[in-house]
Amino acid sequence: MSVRIVVSGATGWVGKALVVAIAQAPDLVLAGAVSRSAAGRDAGEAAGIGAIGVPVSASLEEALAAPSDVVIDYTRPDIVKANTLAALAAGRHVVVGTSGLGAADYEEIDAAARAASLGVLAAGNFSITATLMIKFALMAAPYVADVEIIDYAKGAKPDTPSGTARELAERLAEIRRPSTAMPVSDLGGVRETRGGTIGAPNPVQVHSVRMPSFVLSCEALFGADNERLLIRHDSGPSAGPYVAGTLLAARKVSGFVGLRRGLDTVMEGLS
Ligand SMILES: NC(=O)c1ccc[n+]([C@@H]2O[C@H](COP(=O)([O-])OP(=O)(O)OC[C@H]3O[C@@H](n4cnc5c(N)ncnc54)[C@H](OP(=O)(O)O)[C@@H]3O)[C@@H](O)[C@H]2O)c1
Numbered sequence: 001m002s003v004r005i006v007v008s009g010a011t012g013w014v015g016k017a018l019v020v021a022i023a024q025a026p027d028l029v030l031a032g033a034v035s036r037s038a039a040g041r042d043a044g045e046a047a048g049i050g051a052i053g054v055p056v057s058a059s060l061e062e063a064l065a066a067p068s069d070v071v072i073d074y075t076r077p078d079i080v081k082a083n084t085l086a087a088l089a090a091g092r093h094v095v096v097g098t099s100g101l102g103a104a105d106y107e108e109i110d111a112a113a114r115a116a117s118l119g120v121l122a123a124g125n126f127s128i129t130a131t132l133m134i135k136f137a138l139m140a141a142p143y144v145a146d147v148e149i150i151d152y153a154k155g156a157k158p159d160t161p162s163g164t165a166r167e168l169a170e171r172l173a174e175i176r177r178p179s180t181a182m183p184v185s186d187l188g189g190v191r192e193t194r195g196g197t198i199g200a201p202n203p204v205q206v207h208s209v210r211m212p213s214f215v216l217s218c219e220a221l222f223g224a225d226n227e228r229l230l231i232r233h234d235s236g237p238s239a240g241p242y243v244a245g246t247l248l249a250a251r252k253v254s255g256f257v258g259l260r261r262g263l264d265t266v267m268e269g270l271s
Pocket residue numbers: 008009010011012013014015034035036037038074075076077079096097098099100123124125126127163242
């Protein structure tokens with residue numbers, strides 16, 4: 001049976017590429033599209049592929065008036081939580097691509113999804129190779145106590161750290177051993193230079209670099225006595241890698257209840 005999908009953020013960098021891919025996929029149906037700037041236009045025309053008979057809605061609420069199974073959100077950090085809760089309240093599974101949510105937001109989303117017996121799959125990075133980077137770092141963490149994360153992006157990126165770095169830090173913090181470095185609170189000098197402290201129970205220091213020439217890169221840097229291990233992912237300029245992983249998530253999200261974080265949780269052999 002086809003999966004009927006609403007794309008929220010349908011005119012964005014990722015959203016447009018999703019509209020094109022869904023229109024071309026035999027097992028997926030574009031059931032709705034949301035963007036304020038393209039409201040009233042045909043979603044295919046707005047994505048540059050010609051009319052496909054799906055009008056763009058001005059709000060998610062309007063798009064949810066038509067039947068659908070899954071909402072995919074690629075909008076902005078300040079509206080993704082409200083969108084996710086609204087989609088769950090309307091009985092839709094949700095794939096969250098938008099970055100910027102924290103652990104407390106995810107707890108609330110998990111509770112709402114469980115109460116509604118629906119699935120939510122959120123990933124800081126839906127690229128399959130970035131997912132492998134996260135997975136390999138999680139595999140290394142039990143063996144090497146010291147790990148810090150460095151994330152690189154263009155200067156205009158509106159949130160920090162990147163969704164990839166944040167998710168990696170939160171997931172590492174759950175399984176890593178305590179750092180052997182001096183606690184940040186005990187340091188003299190400019191403590192901010194040690195980066196942001198993310199996750200529990202054993203948080204991870206995250207350092208964000210913002211400057212021209214980067215698209216999005218993320219490093220997990222492990223250090224042990226007399227040796228280091230660097231696990232790094234670099235994104236190219238196309239949204240293609242995110243589309244493939246996001247549509248895999250859309251096909252799988254109705255198969256479980258509650259929130260899952262990370263594409264690896266639905267990838268065979270990795271979950
Ligand atoms: N998880 C991943 O793998 C991954 C990959 C890439 C990006 N991201 C994240 O995904 C998000 C979107 O990225 P992008 O580069 O595609 O962004 P973008 O190009 O800026 O697109 C944002 C989209 O959201 C819509 N939007 C913005 N504000 C809205 C509002 N208040 N109500 C309704 N729609 C709104 C915009 O349309 P209108 O302005 O016309 O409404 C546009 O269609 C970011 O948080 C980014 O960090 C995640």
